[in-house]
Amino acid sequence: MKLNKILKLFLAIFIAVVLINPMKVSAASVSVTASSQTVYVGDTVTFTVSVSNGAGYLNISGAVTDTNSWFENQSKTYTVKASQIGTMTVYVDGVIADFTTEEDQTISRNTTYYTVTVIQRPSSNSGGGSNSGSSSSGSGSSTTTPVTDNRSSNNNLSSLSISEGELSPAFSSDVTEYSVELASSVTSITVNASASDAKASVSGTGEISLNAGDNRIEITVTAENGNPKLYVINAYVDEAPLVFVSYGDNELGVVRNLNGVTLEGFEETSVQIDGNEVKAWHSPTRNITVVYLEKDDEKNFYIYDETEGITSVYKQVAILGNTLGIVDIPEDLQEKAGMTYQEITIDDVTLMGWVYEDKAFSNYSLIYAMNDMGEYQYYQYESTQNTLQLYSGAAAVTQEDYENLVNHSESMQLYFYIALGGCVVLLAVSVYGFVCASRYKKRLISKGNELNDIIKAD
Structure with missing residues (x-):
């Protein structure tokens, strides 16, 4: 009885501990670190990209280039030499699968990066005079005076605007990502931006060409000390067709968003439809040209002839x-x-x-x-x-x-031979009768002649 009480007491304590201290489940994460925040020109710095509780393909860019690299709950290091004054930044983007939730998690280079400042190596003075290189050997000593980087680190924008549409949300220097929806007729917009600090530089502004569908516009603000900050405008241009072609009783629209559209064995070309240049694909071996059209959101290739227009749908498949x-x-x-x-x-x-x-x-x-x-x-x-x-x-x-x-054919052959034999017999009888009749006729004629001769003699 005492043993049962002890077991029940132990079980109660265990349940209480579990309820009070539930198991913590870590979410997938990606981080970038460096061996130093500041380095001298000529020195090396090691960047470390780490993935915890997840796996997936990541793209490493900036001071390091390593595209489509597989990470599975691990870390990878990249050693880079600082070649000039400024900054070195390593960006990471891609998609990883969370081991706990089994859901994909998008990694953005806007939030996953690390910047190292590169400064000039200070001069070193030895006890007897100047020293232009490594410290000398012997009894003299060499000292290094730390250098403080007093350059501005302000990399904010004070304004951001576009010539078409309206940014969402409204501009704020602390908000780095915006979106805008544009009409199908818009082919470009002008981006204007100003830095909060006059010593900072801004890139990615001016007239930007747009394609139908999603467009990513990046504006980078670089502080005086070289530290960058990225602002992004996601511009969506309505993909509704602007050029149409007739096929039977249907009106087919020319698809404008052709990102990732290819056709094996075909070369890219263009055709004229109602005075508009339209992207097309041509196959020399098949001797056909196709265009990409849509009707009621269903998109397909269609064979296009300059004289006859659309002649058929064309769906290339492997069977x-x-x-x-x-x-x-x-x-x-x-x-x-x-x-x-x-x-x-x-x-x-x-x-x-x-x-x-x-x-x-x-x-x-x-x-x-x-x-x-x-x-x-x-x-x-x-x-x-x-x-x-x-x-x-x-x-x-x-x-x-x-x-x-086969049996019917053999029966028909037998019937044929029987009929043929009957015809041969009938023909033989007919010939024989004809010959006999001829001979009989000749005898009658001969007897008649003899009787005439007798009558004349009398």
Whole structure:
């Protein structure tokens, strides 16, 4: 009984300790440190980038360049030599996954950086006179006088404005990131900014060209002592199309935001649509040019001909090792005897094609596509073996149908030979009858002549 009381008391104490001191869970973090805040020209400084409780790819820039570097709950060091007076800054950005929450965390170079000040090495004086180098050997001693950097560290902006739109939030020197939404017709804005300290410098202002979609504008203020501060304007330009082209009964808009849009085997070019230069892609082997268009937020490549305009959609896909261009199938080709035109899926690619109405061929289907030489071809797919091959044009038949066809063919051959034999016999009988009739006729004529001769003699 005493043992049970002791165990219960121990358990109660344990629960109380856990409740009073809950387990602390650390969130993922990224930090940048340096071996010294100030160094002399010619010295080296070691920057350390550390990731705790997380993993991901990071980009190290500034005084150190190390792009797309993998960090997994670890630290990496970078040693740099200070070559001139000023500052050395190491920036870090990227995305890491938090081990605790299993969520991605974005690392911004605006908040994750470290700056080291580089100053001139002071002159050293030895006891007997000047010394222009390392300290001399012997009994003389050398002293170094510390140098204090009295330059201003003010790297704030006193004003920030743009020629189009309105910054959100309103400008404040302590706020370093802003956003603005602009109309689709805006192609550039002018950025104006002034530093709080007349000895600080500002870069990144003036006229800035913009693309449709997201644009990042960076304004850097560098203090007199070289310490930088980054202000960012995230400008979004409405991506709504400005140029349209007709295709059948549809109006397709030319996509303006083409960031990351590429097409394997095609070269970038341009075409003229209603007097507007539009980016396009051309394939010499396929001998086609395509443009990127959208309708109801669905974006696709379309084959463009300078004379005919848009002729077909073009969706380049890989199906079972074949690079094919899925195109619109003309209406006059959609009807096929014994087949149904419908949506089918092959190798996780969904497209229009044909299936056999005969359930005996449910494992077969037919598609129409452009190969990598620009040729339009029919391809037959067989699902049980998961194979795709050129379609010969011959209709598929079951073994039973084939055997019936062979038996029918053999029966027809037998009937043919019987009929042919009958014709030969009939022909022989006819010839024989004709010959016999001819001979009989000749005998009659001969008897008639003899009778005439007798009558004349009498």
